[in-house]
Amino acid sequence: GDSVTQMEGPVTLSEEAFLTINCTYTATGYPSLFWYVQYPGEGLQLLLKATKADDKGSNKGFEATYRKETTSFHLEKGSVQVSDSAVYFCALSRGGSARQLTFGSGTQLTVLP
């Protein structure tokens, strides 16, 4: 079945450091890929998405490129801020009528001033 494997956390960085959170997936066909962010005590917010190979999703300085050859969708940001502290989830969807999401286990990011 489908699965998503995320870099284990927690990840602690200093402000303005470079961020990479690795995400790889296993799925048949051509899934859509997503990154969600969850701030403390809140629900999940869509951060970015990519629906086909070589697409790059970007939002709020975060980027991720859909790499079919390596089945990866790594999240990057050039300079993190304290306000980026949150849990980040990688997810995939194979579409279909149910459009279910398969989530990774989440990566806790803490950015220190």
Place this chain on the structure above:
Amino acid sequence: SQTIHQWPATLVQPVGSPLSLECTVEGTSNPNLYWYRQAAGRGLQLLFYSVGIGQISSEVPQNLSASRPQDRQFILSSKKLLLSDSGFYLCAWAGGQAQPQHFGDGTRLSIL
């Protein structure tokens, strides 16, 4: 624009009591609807999803149930809560193909 509402935001219930969590979506029609549970410090577990009124698919056997009495209303219920039902419950909706799911703010449920 579309919005999703969940309530209550926080709930404390004794073991063995019933449960009803409600989720409604505005600004869209015939959405897919989902209930997830997130245990403390862990990922999301899909509990139920619905592709239409009265259509419920269960992903994990448990003492919870879901109903969709109206197009944009999704209810999570239990007749008798267990300690293991504690967690953060999230409702989500999705529109067309390849569209992402959008989440509500969640309900934090504590069982005593």
